[in-house]
Amino acid sequence: MDKQTILMTIVGMALVTLIPRLLPVWLLAGRTLPPLVVTWLRYVPVAVLAAMLAPSLVVRVEHLDFSWSNLYFWVSLPTIAVAWKTRSLFVTVVTGMGTLALIRLLLGE
């Protein structure tokens, strides 16, 4: 790809990314939405976070993987426990990263 096509592609990527980000905030805010829609929107954060997280923990190359080698899943258990106990974003992130690094060190990966 030549330089100009690369730049055009990146600008195009920005447009297709930013339009979905902008439209709802531009059109919906300030309007009174029907109660059902408000309820629906209240469930979006939980649903979208779970939908992004779950596959990253248990799916590897289009297969469910609960084997010991899938560290992403096993490390998520102490991470969940710490998140539940401390309710701190920072402590949770450090725990998750630290546990994973430690296990990899012990396994010699």
Place this chain on the structure above:
Amino acid sequence: MAESVANTESRQNSSPVIRGMLQALPVVMGYIPVGFAYGVLAGQAHLSLFSTLLMSLIVYAGSSQLIAAGLFASGQPMLSILLTTFIVNLRHLLMSAAISPHLSRWPTLQRLLFALELTDETFALHSLQFAQRVPGARQVFAVNITSHLSWIFGSWLGFVANTLLTDVRPFGLDYALPAMFVALLLLQIQHVKMVVIAVLSGALAVLFNLLGFETWSVMLATVLGATLGVVLETWTNKQS
């Protein structure tokens, strides 16, 4: 619940800008390593430093940038890169819609500037806090700009280091974002119904992944999950 986040992540007596920057710290910890990974891939895909950073500045969407770097490397046509980016990032439509009721008092221009920097992580952070109280615009923008700068900085580091260091795994840095999603998801959950919806949405997303609909899985699972939330809510209201 959001209060505990605010308290641990910021001091009461500091300025709104400092509060916002501190609040963004967990996002920064995730963005620098993931941005780094993107920078490495972009460098190896022979994108220029300018293109690499431009993408982090104007696209600013982690997973789609990583995918795009791969597509550039394998010489995919422009249209296929654009279409993939569009589908992968369409989930922001739902996030923007979910956040919009909280910003109804903001002027339009401010709302649009806010939405430009709406990512998975800043969305999760803001929606958690906005449910309690919408802080001043300066604090909100401090969160967004700090996060965005850390993403650009991580991309730059990765690009510069792409021939030196290619593996972030020994430090567990690749786990920063999954761990953050774990915490943000748990903090969102306010009642049992939300646990049910989280489990169902997660299971649906896993199912769609297994069936090979990887690019659409987040969108589909979110739409279905939130709809099931409404069903559950209406059903329990009728019961009581």
